[in-house]
Amino acid sequence: QVQLVESGGGLVQPGGSLRLSCAVSGGLFSLYEMGWYRQAPGNPRELVASIARNRVTNYADSVKGRFTISRDNAKNTVYLQMNSLKPEDTAVYYCNAHFLNDDGWGQGTQVTVSS
Numbered sequence: 001q002v003q004l005v006e007s008g009g010g011l012v013q014p015g016g017s018l019r020l021s022c023a024v025s026g027g028l029f030s031l032y033e034m035g036w037y038r039q040a041p042g043n044p045r046e047l048v049a050s051i052a053r054n055r056v057t058n059y060a061d062s063v064k065g066r067f068t069i070s071r072d073n074a075k076n077t078v079y080l081q082m083n084s085l086k087p088e089d090t091a092v093y094y095c096n097a098h099f100l101n102d103d104g105w106g107q108g109t110q111v112t113v114s115s
Contacts (some may be wrong), residue, residue: 002025007023010111012113015085018082027097034095036093049069049080
């Protein structure tokens with residue numbers, strides 16, 4: 001069973017930047033499709049960005065041009081670089097790893113965008 005640990009969340013002012021990291025263990029990282037999701041209070045969990053094994057990326061319309069997902073297979077880590085942050089980006093951000101019937105989630109990291 002794959003295990004994931006997120007880090008890098010925090011409080012940032014509007015227009016600021018944060019980089020989230022997700023360290024993965026317990027599986028062959030290079031095989032997994034990786035994704036970042038977020039959930040704000042009262043809202044369902046939504047996909048923010050994903051990166052496939054072949055590094056093809058996909059983004060929610062709300063973050064296109066501001067967020068960048070990347071992966072380092074040597075470090076078993078996926079990143080989410082978040083620029084030009086807005087108050088509506090405030091949420092708990094979760095990392096997901098998926099390969100065949102193995103699906104894992106991290107514990108989440110809080111991102112708060114506020115002045």
